[in-house]
Amino acid sequence: MTPANYLIAFNGVLKREALRFVHQRTRFFSSMVRPLLWLVVFAAGFRAALGISIIEPYDTYITYEVYIAPGLISMILLFNAMQSSLSMVYDREMGSMRILLMSPLPRWYLLLSKLAASTIVAIPQVYAFLAIAWWFDVQPPWVGFLWALPAVILTGVMLGAIGLFISSFIRQLENFAGVMNFVIFPMFFMSSALYPLWKMQESSEWLYWLCSVNPFTFGVELIRFALYGKLNGEALAVVSGCLVLFTTLAVLVFNPERGAIGKAPGGKGKP
Amino acid sequence: MKLSSKRFVATKHFTQQENVAQKALRATRRLLLPALLPILLPAAFAGASQSAIAASLAYVSNEKDDTLSIIDLDSLEVVNTIEVGQRPRGITFNEDYTKLYICASDDDTVQVMDVASGQIIANLPSGEDPEQFALHPDGHRLYISNEDSSLVTVVDPQKSIVTAQIDVGVEPEGMGVSPDGKIVVNTSETTSMLHWINTETNELFHNTKVDQRPRHVEFSKDGKQLWASAEIGGTVSVIDVDSKEELHKLRFEIRGVHRDKVQPVGVKLSSDGRYAFVALGPANHVAVVDAKTYEVLDYLLVGRRVWHMAFSPDEKYLLTTNGISGDVSVVDVDKLKVIKSIKVGRYPWGLAIKP
Numbered sequence: 130m131t132p133a134n135y136l137i138a139f140n141g142v143l144k145r146e147a148l149r150f151v152h153q154r155t156r157f158f159s160s161m162v163r164p165l166l167w168l169v170v171f172a173a174g175f176r177a178a179l180g181i182s183i184i185e186p187y188d189t190y191i192t193y194e195v196y197i198a199p200g201l202i203s204m205i206l207l208f209n210a211m212q213s214s215l216s217m218v219y220d221r222e223m224g225s226m227r228i229l230l231m232s233p234l235p236r237w238y239l240l241l242s243k244l245a246a247s248t249i250v251a252i253p254q255v256y257a258f259l260a261i262a263w264w265f266d267v268q269p270p271w272v273g274f275l276w277a278l279p280a281v282i283l284t285g286v287m288l289g290a291i292g293l294f295i296s297s298f299i300r301q302l303e304n305f306a307g308v309m310n311f312v313i314f315p316m317f318f319m320s321s322a323l324y325p326l327w328k329m330q331e332s333s334e335w336l337y338w339l340c341s342v343n344p345f346t347f348g349v350e351l352i353r354f355a356l357y358g359k360l361n362g363e364a365l366a367v368v369s370g371c372l373v374l375f376t377t378l379a380v381l382v383f384n385p386e387r388g389a390i391g392k393a394p395g396g397k398g399k400p
Numbered sequence: 401m402k403l404s405s406k407r408f409v410a411t412k413h414f415t416q417q418e419n420v421a422q423k424a425l426r427a428t429r430r431l432l433l434p435a436l437l438p439i440l441l442p443a444a445f446a447g448a449s450q451s452a453i454a455a456s457l458a459y460v461s462n463e464k465d466d467t468l469s470i471i472d473l474d475s476l477e478v479v480n481t482i483e484v485g486q487r488p489r490g491i492t493f494n495e496d497y498t499k500l501y502i503c504a505s506d507d508d509t510v511q512v513m514d515v516a517s518g519q520i521i522a523n524l525p526s527g528e529d530p531e532q533f534a535l536h537p538d539g540h541r542l543y544i545s546n547e548d549s550s551l552v553t554v555v556d557p558q559k560s561i562v563t564a565q566i567d568v569g570v571e572p573e574g575m576g577v578s579p580d581g582k583i584v585v586n587t588s589e590t591t592s593m594l595h596w597i598n599t600e601t602n603e604l605f606h607n608t609k610v611d612q613r614p615r616h617v618e619f620s621k622d623g624k625q626l627w628a629s630a631e632i633g634g635t636v637s638v639i640d641v642d643s644k645e646e647l648h649k650l651r652f653e654i655r656g657v658h659r660d661k662v663q664p665v666g667v668k669l670s671s672d673g674r675y676a677f678v679a680l681g682p683a684n685h686v687a688v689v690d691a692k693t694y695e696v697l698d699y700l701l702v703g704r705r706v707w708h709m710a711f712s713p714d715e716k717y718l719l720t721t722n723g724i725s726g727d728v729s730v731v732d733v734d735k736l737k738v739i740k741s742i743k744v745g746r747y748p749w750g751l752a753i754k755p
Binding site for chain 1: 656702729739
């Protein structure tokens with residue numbers, strides 16, 4: 130296998146991911162509308178209710194819109210990651226995964242390509258959101274837009290890896306609704322995306338603890354700091370750690386035979 | 401049908417496009433470079449943000465701590481804290497910035513601080529509970545509001561003697577001297593009036609009724625207009641100095657903030673006549689007003705209960721004292737953005753800036 134072969138495979142995966150995104154116009158639409166609704170409607174309602182005191186990385190008082198913007202970027206990444214792992218379930222169920230696996234390249238490489246491709250698709254969504262958010266007074270320094278890129282990539286890949294890992298355990302497409310309930314919502318709400326953690330601590334220590342071990346929180350904070358040209362070392366370490374951990378796990382447990390077609394007679398699937 | 405075409409697309413790309421390899425290689429490089437750039441060059445960005453202005457200092461009176469915080473306007477950090485008399489509120493420099501006058505309200509005196517040494521060198525007779533004051537351009541007349549005794553006391557700070565006491569309305573507060581030094585205007589909070597005082601005779605020659613609880617007055621640089629804030633009324637009146645007629649009444653409305661919380665206190669006019677800034681107290685915002693059209697241009701979010709304000713000597717920055725949150729917010733006047741909030745003592749009240 131030459132490096133060129135690897136690139137061809139990557140290119141194929143990327144194009145497929147991009148095509149899937151472009152063809153589903155409603156998906157782009159909803160990926161924009163969802164965070165914007167939060168920004169424009171939800172944040173406006175809570176603007177007065179939630180006073181935000183000065184916390185790192187901000188130098189002064191900020192509006193609630195400014196506070197949740199990094200959380201909403203992470204929300205875009207989260208939905209994108211989950212959608213991408215949903216497509217794995219779909220591919221498995223519909224049989225198109227066989228084409229992917231027909232490639233003579235190692236499986237881990239194909240999975241990594243898939244992760245990278247889905248993250249690349251997320252990047253324009255993130256920047257489109259930031260561009261619109263600019264009009265709603267979310268105006269980080271210009272350098273922040275540059276700094277945010279590596280943070281967005283790391284967080285995107287980490288969330289993708291978590292999604293991929295979870296998708297290995299889902300047998301049917303229908304079960305994906307459960308992912309919404311048990312993964313996306315808890316991950317999003319139990320994080321620093323919508324409220325600073327000290328605020329959480331005031332109401333419940335237990336919830337605070339959950340929030341502070343949620344990898345999503347670290348992704349949000351990594352992006353939040355990066356947007357203001359600062360580096361949150363702890364968040365970087367946790368996000369990178371989770372990225373490696375979940376990618377490894379996802380590759381290890383990946384089993385294309387699971388799901389509708391692979392279901393062995395009598396339903397004795399592999400563990 | 402849709403499904404099978406997708407599958408076809410995927411197959412095609414896996415097997416056919418050999419020339420894509422190079423394109424992909426280029427794409428990877430393009431993606432990698434911007435990703436690595438910020439990791440490689442953090443020092444370059446950090447160094448560039450420092451600018452070189454003369455090291456002006458902002459003195460902030462902390463009402464509850466009985467101290468002054470001194471902020472370096474280059475680094476925007478507190479560089480020193482000095483203990484002064486009880487409940488320091490209004491502060492102002494003399495003309496050559498060698499002395500700082502401090503209203504020590506609970507000590508019933510105006511203290512004189514030697515700026516070079518930071519030592520209190522004199523206590524001026526001031527009448528009871530001095531809160532705010534204004535220094536006449538001649539440097540010999542300090543007009544002091546005595547909140548509890550409905551008086552304006554005139555003190556010669558150099559001879560340390562009271563030269564006059566003028567009866568005004570109940571709870572005198574704001575104080576302003578016209579640029580030509582001919583008029584002093586005092587506001588009385590309970591009477592809701594502006595009292596015009598002739599500085600030659602030390603006599604009241606006119607009263608103007610404004611909205612409830614006038615707090616602060618500010619003359620325009622040409623001396624033609626007087627801006628007066630009314631805390632409970634929630635308005636700022638712009639008064640023509642010659643006719644004493646009201647030219648305009650400003651009202652404020654901030655999205656998401658209840659009207660009762662909009663309580664204008666401090667007012668500052670930029671010397672180019674372009675902007676007026678109005679501190680809106682518990683609304684935690686500073687209103688930016690076009691000083692010519694009286695249109696409110698923007699509301700800037702600052703700390704809690706924003707009280708008084710002061711410009712840096714170059715008018716690049718506007719500083720605000722935020723009483724409840726105990727900090728000073730710095731507004732970039734060109735960009736009309738709050739760039740930083742600096743922690744000071746408890747209940748910062750007044751501000752004076754030494755170039």
